[in-house]
């Protein structure tokens with residue numbers, strides 16, 4: 337699967353000045369999100385202001401890179417032709433331990449079935465020649481949502 | 485018309501911006517106006533924007549509301565060139581007068597790059613969803629459906645039955661794309677899996693087409709030849725653009741939109757003679773039935789069992805076949821639900837007239853269960 341992903345010809349992220357720190361961190365295998373210094377919420381995707389309190393005093397902070405799968409879909413007929421060679425790939429919604437949800441590609445642990453509620457961990461992966469914050473299910477990390 | 489302007493914002497003009505998205509400029513100037521007014525962001529419940537948000541060619545209000553964390557109950561693009569700003573103000577005033585919202589943010593902003601970016605479409609969904617293989621609406625609705633299915637432990641056949649009913653009703657509409665091609669629950673389940681758990685026949689078929697309606701005053705309506713159909717109530721709500729930003733995956737903005745429409749019309753979901761529900765995917769109808777309060781969350785399957793959704797049944801639902809049976813002529817697809825409701829309330833629907841149809845619920849839905857409008861229509865007294 338990983339080789340198939342690397343060789344895809346697919347659209348990469350359209351980064352802007354504001355979102356560049358996020359993608360730079362991903363290049364070095366780290367996941368960062370914004371944190372609002374006004375109300376304390378973590379924010380993803382990156383914005384010019386906090387969508388909770390509209391403070392523009394935001395800092396980049398390191399995220400744990402862990403989360404829980406809120407939903408997923410196995411894509412058999414991709415809408416984008418570039419993804420056809422990887423058909424059968426899984427897209428999921430990951431609730432990060434810090435709070436916000438992000439959409440990502442989900443790599444199953446071995447040949448285990450993917451389920452809503454699965455614990456996942458970031459697994460930076462080369463997709464079409466770029467590093468993306470892909471996630472992998474980690475059955476040994478059940479009930480992450482109950483962690484403090 | 486009575487309305488007051490209570491806050492203003494303005495950015496210092498610059499010849500060039502570098503690397504700034506229009507969304508950032510909109511955020512900065514909106515912040516200035518809202519804080520000038522002494523308001524909290526959450527008090528904004530109306531949003532009027534211009535069409536020129538460069539990195540967002542479609543779903544502009546939803547994209548702006550998602551970025552700002554707003555959940556407006558009235559929203560619009562005002563595309564009147566240099567008259568857009570002034571045009572926003574009276575539109576805000578009539579929306580407030582109509583009880584659709586209380587406080588409206590009217591905002592226009594633009595960036596000005598020396599070299600226009602190579603890709604014109606640089607909105608958040610393009611940056612943070614598309615690179616992961618999540619292009620198109622199918623995946624978003626598959627994610628909504630999987631979340632609903634898992635949370636309430638619902639068998640896939642329950643969703644498939646919605647498509648089967650749409651195909652059944654399409655057999656009474658010679659204009660429907662699936663006329664003459666009925667499908668059973670088994671047929672739906674046997675159709676190819678597109679993005680799990682969505683089967684091909686649970687997804688609308690794109691077609692060419694069109695819809696139009698004429699709206700006039702009650703006084704003028706009395707002098708025209710057609711039996712008028714009255715607008716009794718309306719509601720609207722926007723919560724997000726991308727499915728990853730949805731406040732809930734199992735209940736949508738139609739819930740508050742329908743609540744407002746029912747409240748304005750002084751009626752309840754149970755009193756509707758026709759449910760004309762937006763059905764881009766089977767999951768959309770399932771969630772709408774639950775959000776309308778027709779049954780508890782997760783119980784649409786039990787609610788459907790034993791009911792007849794045909795024009796001659798106990799619970800007529802999408803009697804034209806819905807978009808699942810009729811086909812989806814792009815944006816006009818949603819309007820087919822409106823046109824069918826008007827036909828039924830005029831009592832002149834050929835071959836599928838609901839007996840004694842007095843009230844209809846019409847729902848519209850956009851993006852990824854993001855943009856919602858509900859109407860309650862009534863037959864002339």
Ligand SMILES: [Zn+2]
Nearest residue numbers: 372375386389
């Ligand atoms: Zn904040």
